[in-house]
Amino acid sequence: MKAIHVLLVEDNPADADLTRETLEAGKLHIDLSVAIDGEQALQMLKASYAAGTKPDLILLDLNLPRKGGRQILAEIKADESLRHIPVVILTSSDAERDVAQSYTLGANCYITKPVDLRAFQSIVAAVEDFWFGVVKLPVAGEPARADP
């Protein structure tokens, strides 16, 4: 089975671990990369573009050191080689302004992180089920095949 490549941009190691564990417990083979801030995320995206291994989906926190999630979102959605990749905002912010601004900047959907552990896991599982089970993803986001 071909692996699905997800880039998680998250500075909180506990949230990153929880997301990884939930994705690993799912039915699908998911290859998760983690960037801990916006600068690193953009570097990884540019490197993956050059290598032909762009992620199929990006999970993006909003409050990040160095370069915030809003700025990364804006840069991804303004970049013709990246803008087709779905970006799911996964943040603790419940502020209406953050929600509206994220959609306006081109976020594909906005999800608030539940505080409760099990609710957090069920949210990550729901994202996985919907985006990899119901939705059709762009082929250009597929990881490059290992053999020609």
Added chain:
Amino acid sequence: MCTMHVLLVEDNPADADLTREAFESGRLRVDLSIAVDGVQAMELLKQEASRAGGTTPDLILLDLNLPRKNGRQTLAEIKGDDALKHIPVVVLTSSDAEQDVTNSYALGANCYVTKPVDLKSFQDTVSAVEDFWFSIVRLPHDTRNHSQPADGTDRAARIRC
């Protein structure tokens, strides 16, 4: 219980009926408007956006192959309009063509879903879209009650109504 406003842009009456039935059998109350082509969809959206206190839809389900103005053009206009671009657009189409998928995402589609041919699968797909967008996702300009339970367990209730 709150009502979700969905605009379906669909020229095929059978598919529109099926979508309506799937929403009616769901848990949420969905107020479904139907536009039969892109021209009608844009007229409806612009009316709603300009009307004082008017409410644009919470979600748009957009077919790609439509008469008069097709779905690609309609999508580009919605995502190019500051008063409308925040509304999530789910492309719901029979097209499985890679070019349509990638092009839709590049134009700003929030997600792309292919219509299954089989009746039961079609209804399951509409239900999955409903569940995800109205129970998991936080929608913009959501003025409904967002009281947050301390334990965070009642996720759907917290996010929606």
